[in-house]
Amino acid sequence: MAKKVLIEMFTLDSAGCAPCTYAKEAVEEARDEIGGEIEIIEHKIKDKAAVKLMQERGVSKIPTICINGDIVYESIIPPNDELIAEIKKRMKDDGNGCCCGGDCC
């Protein structure tokens, strides 16, 4: 069973910063291609709360793409197939029949 994936993006603001715009577009295209349960959240550091979260999470560059909490791409827009592979890796079961990472069932 595929696991839900959370993609968090730390941006200046994808509406006004070209690298952030295209990082977000790349993530959305990968999501649309894969299908399944992939949630994308954008943390814009034009909001104070996002600056605080960025510091807490150890993110120092924008745009940064985190998948299920892992910092995967910092200030680089990955090619589509590479990004899809990183997302799919995190959608897979852990191999022992447990769909939650191993703690709950």
Added chain:
Amino acid sequence: MTNKEILLSALRYEEPPRVPWVPYVGVHGAYLIGKDADEYLKSADLIYQGVCIAKEEYNPDGLPIVFDLQIEAEALGCELKWAKDNPPSVIGHVLNDVPLSELKIPTEKDGRIPVVMEATERLVKEFKDEIALLGLICGPFTLGLHLMGSKMISKMVKNPDEVAEVFEFCSQVCKAMAEMYLKRGVEVIAIVDPMTSQISPQMFDKFVLNSYNPTTELVRQYNGRSLLFVCGDATRVVPNLCKVDTDGFAFDENIDMAYAAEEARKHRKVFCGNLPLTVGLLFGEVEDNIKFAQDCINIGRGPGFVLAPGCDLPYHCSVENMKAVVNLVHQG
């Protein structure tokens, strides 16, 4: 020396009597005159007013006329999404619908280019020798992404010839835009190519490095000066930036100023930066911003240094913080 002479001196890789200061007022100009960004960027009159107020408020040595990297893409047929407190963003990539062979180099009549050129003419006449005006053009890499969308990144590996063809076209668009500014008396052309922070040094050299040459050669014919603006963490391509045929480059707080200064000075390149935009100018306290600016000045002081924000000032940027930097620059 006038403010303009101070900036032009630094752009000739000299050390002027004080540190030159160029606040990148883009949509912040709309904020200064109480207008929304979308209305501002469609009106020569409002752009003129915004730049005039920015000159009064921030006592700069140079100012951009417009900071909007979507002007060329819009003129070429890309669909934009407008915002009240940001420049627009591209949401429809023209090469998804139209082949490259059908695109024409934009002219002074296309899209919002007439608006920008009208503002340029009025501002050049108004400021003449007081401050330098910067004509900002969208760089070939960023324009290529506007035209093709993010799939261009994958195609750089899978279909490099197609991407090279798009770059060649974008490079000619840059040159055409630069000429529109230069022939109206603008002396500094900034090629703004923020996407260059998102690729490897090898890709930079293969696709980007020479794409600026038609524009830089033209700028020299007009006896102008040229800069390359990047943003984001372009640390890995700083040595490449030093090889670009512009007079120098501008960068944001994602790049360590000491490192950039050292590399730039090895190649006698101008370097501009890098006041932090969000933690400093937008959200920081006055004292923070004085310290950020003083740190930049301490590292950068010398030939070829220009104090500037990391990138386009946020719409709501604190005027109080900006004025603290202005005081530091002019009073020491």
